[in-house]
């Protein structure tokens with residue numbers, strides 16, 4: 001997973017014009033997460049979702065789906081599209097943190113998982129995350145002094161976004177905006193944990 005994510009980061013860096021090494025170095029230290037999802041068959045699949053609509057808050061998601069059972073859907077222009085599993089293939093999603101790192105050029109992807117009434121489904125997600133205290137800030141090439149590319153998101157740490165989703169906001173399609181609004185408005189969590197605004 002480390003090799004795959006580093007290769008993808010190199011391509012993303014090249015596509016953004018910040019060089020092959022920029023994101024590789026940014027993610028040299030990581031606090032990445034692996035999650036296994038299991039969706040049992042459901043008698044009323046039309047009334048139930050395996051995972052509700054959300055954007056991943058992490059930087060990149062590399063997802064492996066059960067070879068035979070569909071379930072992942074991605075929203076494009078307001079419509080849900082099934083992304084069926086392909087043998088030996090991963091699905092790669094941009095997450096909110098990479099959206100902020102690219103100053104909004106790459107968009108995090110709205111997706112969900114549906115269930116069916118016959119087959120259990122499994123998926124395995126590798127969530128690439130920066131080191132917990134790393135400050136998320138786009139490279140200067142993506143923010144021009146002449147305000148051509150105005151800075152969209154303020155600095156934040158991965159730790160503060162992670163805490164936000166674990167203590168006071170369930171990840172959905174508006175997580176990053178809700179987090180930024182919250183960050184601009186106050187710096188104290190409901191559980192009295194504190195976060196330093198950068």
Ligand SMILES: O=C(O)CCC(=O)C(=O)O
Nearest residue numbers: 037051071072113123125
């Ligand atoms: O199971 C899937 O296909 C999607 C899982 C997912 O979106 C997640 O774990 O964040």
Ligand SMILES: [Fe+2]
Nearest residue numbers: 054055056111
């Ligand atoms: Fe997800």
